[in-house]
Amino acid sequence: MCGIFGCILKDQNAAPVIHTALKRLEYRGYDSVGEATVHDGKLYIKKDQGKIDEVHLTRNLDDLPGNLGIGHTRWATHGAPLEVNAHPHSDCSGQIAVAHNGIVENFAELKAELENRGHVFRSKTDTEVIVHLIEDVLKNNPALSLTEAVLESARKLDGSYSIAVISAKEPDKIVCARKESPLVIGIGENAIYCASDIPAFLPLTNKAVIVDDGELVAISLKGWEIRKISDGAPVTREIKVIDWAPEMAVKQGYPHFMLKEIHEQPTCLRNTLRLQEHYLDLMSTFLDRAREVFLIACGTSYHACLGASYMFSKLAFLATYPVIASEFIEQHGKSVSVDSAILAVSQSGETADTLASVNAARQRAATILGLTNVIGSTLTRVSRVYIGQQSGPEIGVAATKTFTSQLSVLAELALRLAKKRGKVSQDEMDYLADKLKRLPDIVETIIRTQEAKIRELAKKYKDAKTFFFLGRGISTATAYEGRLKLMEIAYVPAIAFPAGESKHGPISLVEQGFPVIFICPKDETHKTLIGNIMEMKARGASIITIVEEDDEEVKRLSDDYVEIPKGVPDVLSPIPFVIPLQLFAYYMAVERGHNPDMPRNLAKSVTVK
Numbered sequence: 001m002c003g004i005f006g007c008i009l010k011d012q013n014a015a016p017v018i019h020t021a022l023k024r025l026e027y028r029g030y031d032s033v034g035e036a037t038v039h040d041g042k043l044y045i046k047k048d049q050g051k052i053d054e055v056h057l058t059r060n061l062d063d064l065p066g067n068l069g070i071g072h073t074r075w076a077t078h079g080a081p082l083e084v085n086a087h088p089h090s091d092c093s094g095q096i097a098v099a100h101n102g103i104v105e106n107f108a109e110l111k112a113e114l115e116n117r118g119h120v121f122r123s124k125t126d127t128e129v130i131v132h133l134i135e136d137v138l139k140n141n142p143a144l145s146l147t148e149a150v151l152e153s154a155r156k157l158d159g160s161y162s163i164a165v166i167s168a169k170e171p172d173k174i175v176c177a178r179k180e181s182p183l184v185i186g187i188g189e190n191a192i193y194c195a196s197d198i199p200a201f202l203p204l205t206n207k208a209v210i211v212d213d214g215e216l217v218a219i220s221l222k223g224w225e226i227r228k229i230s231d232g233a234p235v236t237r238e239i240k241v242i243d244w245a246p247e248m249a250v251k252q253g254y255p256h257f258m259l260k261e262i263h264e265q266p267t268c269l270r271n272t273l274r275l276q277e278h279y280l281d282l283m284s285t286f287l288d289r290a291r292e293v294f295l296i297a298c299g300t301s302y303h304a305c306l307g308a309s310y311m312f313s314k315l316a317f318l319a320t321y322p323v324i325a326s327e328f329i330e331q332h333g334k335s336v337s338v339d340s341a342i343l344a345v346s347q348s349g350e351t352a353d354t355l356a357s358v359n360a361a362r363q364r365a366a367t368i369l370g371l372t373n374v375i376g377s378t379l380t381r382v383s384r385v386y387i388g389q390q391s392g393p394e395i396g397v398a399a400t401k402t403f404t405s406q407l408s409v410l411a412e413l414a415l416r417l418a419k420k421r422g423k424v425s426q427d428e429m430d431y432l433a434d435k436l437k438r439l440p441d442i443v444e445t446i447i448r449t450q451e452a453k454i455r456e457l458a459k460k461y462k463d464a465k466t467f468f469f470l471g472r473g474i475s476t477a478t479a480y481e482g483r484l485k486l487m488e489i490a491y492v493p494a495i496a497f498p499a500g501e502s503k504h505g506p507i508s509l510v511e512q513g514f515p516v517i518f519i520c521p522k523d524e525t526h527k528t529l530i531g532n533i534m535e536m537k538a539r540g541a542s543i544i545t546i547v548e549e550d551d552e553e554v555k556r557l558s559d560d561y562v563e564i565p566k567g568v569p570d571v572l573s574p575i576p577f578v579i580p581l582q583l584f585a586y587y588m589a590v591e592r593g594h595n596p597d598m599p600r601n602l603a604k605s606v607t608v609k
């Protein structure tokens with residue numbers, strides 16, 4: 001997720017306005033920043049890696065001439081956070097510049113075609129193909145306007161994008177286009193703006209025009225013109241008056257970043273499904289070659305590893321060992337060797353416990369693989385191969401969207417491994433790949449249809465002293481994650497363990513009204529789990545179930561239940577089944593008067609051991 005902004009001002013320099021607007025978009029990405037303006041027939045660009053304030057200090061982002069320009073604050077997905085990869089990107093002629101938020105899925109083939117036609121690329125980004133594409137279209141059709149050239153180029157892009165394009169040859173216009181990534185226009189007095197999000201221009205104007213998916217818009221001081229990208233048909237759109245306070249606007253109207261990020265998961269999962277095949281294949285090769293595979297992480301990322309161990313075993317018949325990072329050296333430090341593969345999973349890529357384990361394994365020549373959300377983080381630098389999960393910045397301290405994205409990537413790895421090892425047929429592969437692709441819609445349905453009910457559950461149980469979170473099989477990982485969420489943001493002591501363990505001790509805690517949350521997909525564990533529900537029920541527990549929508553048997557046994565659309569394969573079930581648990585923890589925190597975004601005693605990235 002990145003932030004783009006553009007503006008055309010009647011009597012003002014654009015650069016300082018762009019700089020301030022990018023600061024308001026910093027929550028969308030902050031590993032590099034840049035601006036481009038047009039003045040007297042020339043294009044001016046300033047950009048560098050680093051946070052906005054750091055780059056401004058060294059490069060002075062306000063010092064660019066011209067009343068028209070664009071800017072970008074980056075969250076790297078393709079290409080490390082370096083000056084050369086920062087946006088805006090310009091074409092060979094240095095006349096056109098583009099800022100982009102999204103992922104161009106077909107950038108590799110477009111880049112090859114453009115290079116064959118003589119275009120010279122400077123960066124490792126997917127974005128750069130866009131500006132060379134526009135240049136190429138104009139080279140072949142010099143009579144075309146910038147608007148027409150962007151229209152023709154956008155039709156060739158697969159994936160997601162929200163772009164702002166300027167040209168020294170058309171110094172009075174900014175052309176924008178969007179597919180999936182957000183784009184809004186701000187209508188000011190003697191000024192017009194384009195941005196990823198309303199907060200970028202809300203202090204300057206509360207009049208916005210929302211650009212819909214698949215639309216292009218050309219803006220100038222004369223107004224704006226919206227067209228459908230598919231056929232160029234003109235579109236009319238009313239101005240909306242935004243009544244958010246700026247603080248709310250940064251959260252797009254959500255009361256907390258955590259709730260916004262829970263709701264963002266369908267989009268994040270779609271982005272995570274756009275990973276480059278090459279990295280998934282390469283990583284699965286290293287996993288396949290290893291004598292043993294350790295999955296190392298902390299907290300929520302560890303729960304993703306726990307879920308992944310079931311995926312690798314069930315799909316690829318590969319035993320993998322999920323290990324809590326702070327225990328790894330004690331537990332396995334001496335057994336690691338050149339034949340070991342370490343898959344370290346870390347949203348921040350900076351967790352000290354995880355990095356310490358990775359370093360210890362590196363010293364014993366193990367192969368280090370990384371899965372992270374932060375390109376350019378330490379984990380990406382110490383990994384032989386890493387995958388960026390493309391979830392965008394996660395501002396809430398509690399991991400939500402990054403957890404389901406991690407699981408999605410790990411499921412893709414398990415599928416590739418299964419194919420490589422001949423453990424699944426192509427039909428099974430296609431079936432599971434199709435189910436994975438449908439998960440964003442399923443998550444969307446859960447949030448839309450169950451959120452109100454979950455909020456009521458939080459009101460009902462807000463004074464409960466503790467909870468059990470129980471599951472069997474891969475749902476054990478979901479249970480652990482639901483428990484962590486409730487503990488870390490609602491401060492409710494909770495216990496999670498495999499449901500089969502109840503009779504080996506924990507069940508002694510159960511008394512009348514003791515709330516027990518069961519995660520029960522209709523998988524191979526379903527029947528046995530019903531037995532576990534009965535044993536709790538017999539002791540007076542309040543039974544709360546996360547259950548498939550047609551599971552009447554479990555619903556009858558439940559005091560309360562939350563429904564999940566049916567038909568999700570067991571190996572993918574943690575992704576939809578965790579959503580109600582994230583929402584439950586969030587609303588319990590709100591009901592108990594806590595700020596879910598800033599839980600006490602916690603930091604987003606634990607860089608101390």
Ligand code: AGP
Binds near residue numbers: 299348
């Ligand atoms: C999750 O909600 C917590 N914030 C915490 O457990 C986190 O998952 C853990 O610290 C690991 O962080 P990482 O993924 O950045 O390595």
